[in-house]
Amino acid sequence: MPLKDFESEFGAAAAAPRNAVRNGKIAHAYLLHCDDRHLSQSFSRALAQALSCKSRGPDGDACGRCEICTKIADGSYPELFTLLPTSKSRKIKIGKDETEQDSVRWFQSLFYLTAAYESGKKIGIIMDADCMMPQAQNAFLKTLEEPPPDSYFIICTANPSELLPTFRSRCQRISILRNSQKYDFDEKEFLLGILGEISRGSPGLPLAEKATAGLSAVFDGLRQKAEALVGAEWKRTLESAKGLDANARDSLDERVEAAISSEYMMARERLMSMIHAYFLEKYQIARGIDPGTVPNPELLDGTDVRDEAKALQHLNKAEAFLNTMKLNVDEKLAIRAFCYSIVFP
Secondary structure, three states: OOHHHHHHHHOHHHHHHHHHHHOOOOOOEEEEEEOOHHHHHHHHHHHHHHHHOOOOOOOOOOOOOOHHHHHHHHOOOOOEEEEOOOOOOOOEOOOOOOOOOOOHHHHHHHHHOOOOOOOOOEEEEEOOHHHEOHHHHHHHHHHHHOOOOOEEEEEEEOOHHHOOHHHHOOOEEEEEOOOOOOOOOOOHHHHHHHHHHHHHOOOOHHHHHHHHHHHHHHHHHHHHHHHHHHHHHOHHHHHHHHHOOHHHHHHHHHHHHHHHHHHHHHHHHHHHHHHHHHHHHHHHHHOOOOHHHOOOHHHOOOOOOOOHHHHHHHHHHHHHHHHHHOOOOOHHHHHHHHHHHHHOO
């Protein structure tokens, strides 16, 4: 997907890097402020293509068809390096040295190896950069100030305020904001059905147990999808690791498991956000707000709660559930407690 395909929605923000490429005024580091992670991933890949393509058009955009563009699109370009939170804590650490994988020091070391591919361009993408610990950000400042030759960095975050001012100042900022959260996972309709039942149903043990089982199944499904997604991303690495010794293999397995946990936690956060948004919009409507003005009208099911006190009570329970899930608690017990708190107010 070329950069110009983003211009219909984001206008000048999407045109700026393409114009910079065309005019030979490319920045060595771009800070991509984006509130949609999938959009952030696709835009950063499009920018990486524009920076690396050797068959760019006169508009400065990548051709999208050459071997380099194809490899960047499918994630196999050997000079495209990605740093993202893969630990269960979802923190990007500085690392003890370059051997500690998925750390800043490991990431930095990749750019000082001899360029091995045709274009000679090295691209570094940091996803969820706000997860970088302050020490890690400080450690990366030197690389931002004096990047290795032919190296470019794309720093992606939904929360730029979490980055140090000195870090932000060394990047050219691009903002592509939708200013709303899209809930597009497969389980959405099933989840909405569960929330609708418990919010308007009559108190009863069968309803509470049904809701607990259903909501638990949604969370289990997210875990399975995280395993499948990470497995696909690590497939090549795992296949090449078959000849490694036992210690190296165990270390790789630990990284994969940490990546699965990180992916699951991120998906779980989106799910929790949807649950909160559902009850928040129910409360807003109970207070008389026009349903057509809420941020996520697709969450409405036409059975709005008109009892403002009850809607507020449900919202408070949802917020308590969200806060509880941020702690190191038994997930199944927390889900059960939430469902029972809504069914039995």
